[in-house]
Amino acid sequence: MTQQTPHAVLLQEGRRGDDAQLQALADALGWPHTRVRVRRSLVRVALDRLTASLGLPGDREAVARVGPPWPDAVFVIGGRSIGLARHVRRRSGGRTRIVALGRPWAPLDQPDLVITTPQYKLPADANVVHNHLPLNTLDxxxxxxxxxxxxxxxxxxxxxxxxxxxxxxxxxxxxxxxxxxxxxxxxxxxxxxxxxxxxxxxxxxxxxxxxxxxxxxxxxxxxxxxxxxxxxxxxxxxxxxxxxxxxxxxxxxxxxxxxxxxxxxxxxxELPLRRRAAVVTKHLPHVIERLGLGRPCAGLSAALTRRGLWVPPRDLGRVHEALAAAGGPTAEVPAEDVARACAAVRALIAAPREAAGPADASVRPAA
Missing domain, CATH: 3.40.50.11350 (Rossmann fold)
Incomplete structure (x- = not known):
């Protein structure tokens, strides 16, 4: 267990809203942190993922920007940095944990923890925490x-x-x-x-x-x-x-x-849906339900998403449904989201390193 205050590295890719979420999580935790700007081309992203999966050395220069000394956690968002984060975790001997926000665009067992929101439709796996809203805030x-x-x-x-x-x-x-x-x-x-x-x-x-x-x-x-x-x-x-x-x-x-x-x-x-989005998020699910295929299709989608073989289409309507179920859009909802996210990250860091691999069951999704 880490005795001193944990240190995090934020792998920021230059997208203002995404980078702000990483910063908001670090600020809410109150941890010392370092921001590392990463620019990964699609070719570099593919190489990062391939070499990480094969256990081969990755981009040494990029990894060296993170450590040593190795941080307790690397925060990522989106899919471009997950391969680099896996190289950091391997080089650290498993000391560094990977916390992914949103959807990782990768098998869900690659990050140690995923903090997601309803529009991404990720399954309720042991290392996935489901919040109502992103962590963005106005300073x-x-x-x-x-x-x-x-x-x-x-x-x-x-x-x-x-x-x-x-x-x-x-x-x-x-x-x-x-x-x-x-x-x-x-x-x-x-x-x-x-x-x-x-x-x-x-x-x-x-x-x-x-x-x-x-x-x-x-x-x-x-x-x-x-x-x-x-x-x-x-x-x-x-x-x-x-x-x-x-x-x-x-x-x-x-x-x-x-x-x-x-x-x-x-x-x-709510703004009107584009025709294609309406077909994918509204009409097609309705047809599937009428055919009695709702449960098997949902199971297949979850299984493929879990393995990184399928990325469900984004559905913002699910965010508004979740807010309505929580009693409406009030200030209490995002406050609870931040508390839930921080508790999950702290539990992850507190877990014994040898017991906390990519699919660590010590972090449970919140209701």
């Missing part, structure tokens, strides 16, 4: 700075304000003008209930036509800021801090998590 200092910067700029608007965070198109969802107008009607209604106004900002994924339709359909005083890549300051943190209530589009689980962790009332609005 309180960033919120305070944003509020100070934007409060004078919206001082002409009547308060209190309803803040709307506009998401956008994704591989599974579409944000069209009709949806934008419906969202504007809801935002106007909520602001009208408070006798206030609307603050709204777009994101890199928000179509310009959707922003224009949203702004045109508002019936209360408002300030709508589209996203611009060359903008000197992003209003998101300021608008979140200044909003009495928050409205967010639900195609981004990370955005839902960030807003819920502010402790403010949050209402999510």
């Amino acid at each position: 309180p200092a960033r919120l305070a700075a944003g509020a100070a910067a934007w409060r004078p700029r919206v001082a002409d608007l009547p308060g209190p304000c309803v803040t709307v965070l506009l998401g956008g198109n994704s591989s599974t969802h579409v944000f069209d003008a009709a949806t934008a107008r419906r969202l504007a009607a809801l935002a106007s209604e909520r602001a009208g209930e408070l006798g206030g106004s609307v603050l709204a900002c777009g994101s890199p994924r928000t179509p310009a036509a959707a922003v224009e339709a949203f702004a045109a359909a508002l019936t209360v005083p408002n300030r709508v800021i589209p996203w611009r890549p060359d903008a000197a300051d992003n209003p998101l943190a300021g608008f979140v801090a200044l909003g009495e209530r928050l409205l967010v589009t639900g195609e981004s689980a990370s955005m839902v998590a960030e807003t819920l962790r502010t402790g403010k009332p949050v209402e999510t609005v």
